[in-house]
Amino acid sequence: MSFSPFDPASNKPKPEPLPLPNSWRSEAVRIVLSCIVGGIFGHWLGYGFLGIGVVLALYLVVYVRRLSKLQAWVYQPKRYELPEPSGIWGDIFYRLQDNQRRNRKKKKRLTAMLAEFRSSTEALPDGAVVLSERGEIMWFNLAAQTLLGLRSPQDISLRIVNLIRYPEFAEYVASDTYDGEIEAPSPLTRDRTLSLQIIPYGNNQRLLIVRDVSEIKRLETARRDFVSNASHELRTPLTVLRGYLDMLEPEAQGKNPLSEWRAPLMEMKNQTVRMESLVNDMLKLARLEAHAHGQTLQDLLDVPSLLRRVIDEVKAMSQGNHTFEARIQPDLCLLGGETEVLSIFTNLVSNAVRYTAPGGVIRVSWERDGEQARFAVADTGIGIAAKDLPRLTERFYRADVGRSRASGGTGLGLSIVKHALESHQAQLQIDSELGVGSTFSCYFPGERVRVLTEAAPVMQK
Numbered sequence: 001m002s003f004s005p006f007d008p009a010s011n012k013p014k015p016e017p018l019p020l021p022n023s024w025r026s027e028a029v030r031i032v033l034s035c036i037v038g039g040i041f042g043h044w045l046g047y048g049f050l051g052i053g054v055v056l057a058l059y060l061v062v063y064v065r066r067l068s069k070l071q072a073w074v075y076q077p078k079r080y081e082l083p084e085p086s087g088i089w090g091d092i093f094y095r096l097q098d099n100q101r102r103n104r105k106k107k108k109r110l111t112a113m114l115a116e117f118r119s120s121t122e123a124l125p126d127g128a129v130v131l132s133e134r135g136e137i138m139w140f141n142l143a144a145q146t147l148l149g150l151r152s153p154q155d156i157s158l159r160i161v162n163l164i165r166y167p168e169f170a171e172y173v174a175s176d177t178y179d180g181e182i183e184a185p186s187p188l189t190r191d192r193t194l195s196l197q198i199i200p201y202g203n204n205q206r207l208l209i210v211r212d213v214s215e216i217k218r219l220e221t222a223r224r225d226f227v228s229n230a231s232h233e234l235r236t237p238l239t240v241l242r243g244y245l246d247m248l249e250p251e252a253q254g255k256n257p258l259s260e261w262r263a264p265l266m267e268m269k270n271q272t273v274r275m276e277s278l279v280n281d282m283l284k285l286a287r288l289e290a291h292a293h294g295q296t297l298q299d300l301l302d303v304p305s306l307l308r309r310v311i312d313e314v315k316a317m318s319q320g321n322h323t324f325e326a327r328i329q330p331d332l333c334l335l336g337g338e339t340e341v342l343s344i345f346t347n348l349v350s351n352a353v354r355y356t357a358p359g360g361v362i363r364v365s366w367e368r369d370g371e372q373a374r375f376a377v378a379d380t381g382i383g384i385a386a387k388d389l390p391r392l393t394e395r396f397y398r399a400d401v402g403r404s405r406a407s408g409g410t411g412l413g414l415s416i417v418k419h420a421l422e423s424h425q426a427q428l429q430i431d432s433e434l435g436v437g438s439t440f441s442c443y444f445p446g447e448r449v450r451v452l453t454e455a456a457p458v459m460q461k
């Protein structure tokens with residue numbers, strides 16, 4: 001079995017250290033032998049110690065010369081060559097030159113790699129900006145110059161927030177968590193939109209990725225406008241159709257030529273009602289999407305009274321088939337948009353009724369949860385399979401298609417809820433178990449929560 005030590009930083013095996021050569025011993029032997037020969041020669045001339053002294057002095061001269069050569073080489077390695085004497089000096093000089101050769105090779109390789117990295121990042125269509133711990137620009141590629149108008153070297157070391165002057169971006173940079181990405185107008189022209197994403201890496205450094213998303217935004221707007229316009233256009237003919245069908249219905253009751261059309265007329269009416277709710281939901285969704293970024297929803301909403309209204313409406317829809325329990329903190333209010341918040345409440349509470357068999361219980365709560373406010377609807381209904389949970393808020397996604405259609409569902413309710421929550425920076429959490437029931441919880445952020453007076457929650461039946 002063999003074992004090779006690994007360097008955790010590079011993940012490469014560490015080179016084995018070279019064994020120390022025994023040239024020290026041969027150098028010492030050589031000095032001693034030279035001293036003996038010098039001593040014998042000196043003794044022969046009548047000055048034994050002088051002979052040894054002369055030998056040592058010669059060694060000193062040689063050592064000093066080699067040291068001076070070494071110094072010259074260290075200062076100017078390209079200009080001076082090191083000699084290749086035998087013994088310990090030869091060994092030292094050889095190792096030094098060998099190390100230098102290796103370092104040169106390594107440097108060449110790194111320089112080539114760096115050049116390759118630079119040319120590949122220059123070819124990237126996305127802008128890349130390397131930021132220091134303090135948000136200063138350390139390096140950027142060509143696309144960053146085009147997208148952000150950065151200049152090299154003038155903008156190096158400047159703080160990025162001083163160049164991209166957009167409050168949301170400043171908040172994003174200061175957040176330190178860098179969740180997702182943000183969109184900001186281009187600092188060069190207002191009609192282009194950039195997506196900015198910070199990726200932390202290495203030693204507190206950060207990489208800012210910049211993408212031009214103007215075209216995607218344009219297509220998104222075109223799609224949204226198309227849905228919204230198409231829904232608008234469909235609304236008028238549908239209203240006319242439904243009006244005539246309503247007028248024809250009493251005619252079909254009595255003894256007249258239309259009476260045999262009673263069933264088809266009813267079916268036509270049901271389908272127009274269904275189409276109307278679809279068109280209305282599509283319009284609601286298009287409006288929510290259009291307002292998702294622009295509009296700030298900041299009205300002070302009396303949520304307890306809104307909730308009572310919603311519960312009364314849904315109770316009528318349930319026709320006494322379900323038991324309702326409400327736990328509402330009476331003075332807990334919200335800064336938001338009334339239409340959007342009503343949409344959230346109505347969709348979730350009416351879904352609870354539609355997906356809970358008669359005799360089931362529906363619990364609605366509106367309470368403080370730490371800094372946040374939590375609106376929750378729990379039912380004892382059919383529940384949702386775990387595999388459907390992640391897709392529930394997709395447009396037209398239905399876990400139970402039959403029941404959804406039979407109860408007049410459009411498949412857009414939870415999509416509307418999701419968008420309305422997003423426009424309030426709120427989160428949706430769905431907990432459910434098949435055959436047991438579901439809980440839909442909405443968490444509204446602390447900045448939107450207002451408690452007029454602290455009062456205990458009241459239980460209502």
Ligand code: ADP
Nearest residue numbers: 351352355398399400404409410411412413414
């Ligand atoms: P729909 O109009 O079909 O109800 P939604 O978007 O409101 O559309 O809901 C999407 C799907 O989620 C529904 O078709 C249904 O299968 C499931 N769902 C929603 N709420 C509940 C609930 N309270 N209990 C069980 N299933 C639900």
